[in-house]
Structure formats: structure tokens, C-alpha cells
Amino acid sequence: MKVFPFKIPKTSNDVLILQEDIEEVFYDKLHQHQEIQISYIVKGQGTLLVGDAVDRYNEGDVLVFGSNLPHVFKSDPIRDSYSHMRTVFFDINGFGEQLFKSEEFKELEGFFTLAQAGFKINRPTIKYSDSFNLLWEKEKLERTLLFFQILNMLNKDEKTLLSSFGKNRQYGANEGERMSRIFHHLMNNFKNDISLREIAEVSALSPTAFCRFFKQRTKKTFSQFLLELRIEHACRLLSKKDSQMPITAIAYDCGFNSISNFNRYFKKIKGISPRNYTK
Secondary structure, eight states: OOOOSOOOOOOTTOSEEEEEEEESSOOOSOBOOSSEEEEEEEEOOEEEEETTEEEEEOTTOEEEEOTTOOEEEEEOOOTTOOEEEEEEEEOTTTTOTTGGGSGGGGGGHHHHHHHTTOEEESSOOHHHHHHHHHHTTSOHHHHHHHHHHHHHHHHHSOEEEOOOOOTTOOOOHHHHHHHHHHHHHHHHHTTSOOOHHHHHHHHTSOHHHHHHHHHHHHSSOHHHHHHHHHHHHHHHHHTOTTOOOOHHHHHHHTTOSOHHHHHHHHHHHHSSOHHHHHO
């Protein structure tokens, strides 16, 4: 399963690359690319793995991934529906090596620093939806001017970091393929009992070597990461307005073998009980 690196299609003269994904699911392989990515989720929801962290994405989210930050979208399967995302890719040196180092653009230093770990806007307003729609309508000069306005909004608006990745932290080709196999197995089997031996076999490492490999690259133990995946899935089920699924059933559906364990870990990770989360 080779997914590194992911090449963004472009012509030699493009500075901004626009991509629109309208699919049943988004590209669901762990990948990284040189270009910085700014994405607006028009429709869809799912689990998001960024660097060393697990999160959720929902309709209306605005997400930023820095250069070579590994990430993957795991779309929630929704019958008779689709996922829709609009994305702008750009290379920081695409406008010339000195542009973003100039005095006029110094205010954007915070944007580029936080992008290294990835972030999402906390309360995106309709201005993002309008701006992304206009990007697809404008000619190249007006599109570029609008792009700088979007950068300014992203820099100023309140945001949440998506991972603890920093500058120059990225996966090489071999470790990227291994992490891809690990993440793919976890995301597709987290509801089941996954033993250390099983996941070690997926990674083609001994259990001891796997634990060391995984901890070095995610800063988390395997069990901690698996818990986060399960809790994020629980959050999705708890937040469904039309769901009549009781909390006990949700706990077992997420892979927990007791409601007490589920309640304890949910509160530890989210800081609130499952019942209060639904409110």
C-alpha cells in the first residue's frame, strides 16, 4: 500500500491548485504532500487522522494541513449521500521565496507556524463558504487576491490545533507505508478486540519493536490511540440527532466491553460524561 508521497497535479505555471472532491468517500489513504492544504467541507463527515492525533470533521469545517503533514480522511458511510470538499493547495515558495518573508506579510508567520501541526477554525462563518465558492468563479488575478484575503481570515480567526507535529517532522517512504497499514487496520477494525500481536503483525514488526515504532511517531501508546479512535466514533453516534441508540449500545458498538469503562475513558478524553455530551 504505497501512498507516499501524494502528488498534487499541477502545471508548471500554477501557483494555486484548486481541487473539488465530490465522491462517496474522500481519498482515504494516509498521505502527505509538499503543498500546504486549505480545505472547506461542503458536505460530509467522518474521522480525521492528522499526524499523531485523531479528530472529527463535519460539514462546514475549515481545515489547514501544513507541508508534508501526514493526514487521512475516513468518511462516514451515509446511504444515498456523498462527500463534497473544496481545497486550495499552494507551495509557500510558489509566489517567490521572499514574498512571505517580507515585512508586509509578517503577520502571517503565525499561520505558517500553526499549519505545521494542522488546525481547524473553531466557529467558521458563512464568509468561508462564500469565499471558497468565489474562488471557483474568479479569474486568476482576482482568485489570487481573494486567496490572500482567506489567508488573512485564517490567521485571525480562533483555531484549534489538530496534532502535535512540528517543523521537519514527517514520515519517510518506508515508515509512511508502515503507518498507513497500521492506521488502515485500526480505522477499519477498532470496534473489535485488537491485540498487540495482531497489530504488530500488520506492521511486520515484533510486538516490542512495534510499541517503540508507534510511540516514537505518534507520541502515544497503541492502546491510547485505539481508545481515541473509539471515543471519536462514540461522539459521532452520540451527536446524531435522530438516533435512538442508548448509551450502553453505543459503548459496545465502539468496542468497549463494559459501560463503566466507556464512561470512564470518555470523560478522561473529552472532559465530560457521555450523557452530558448528548446535551
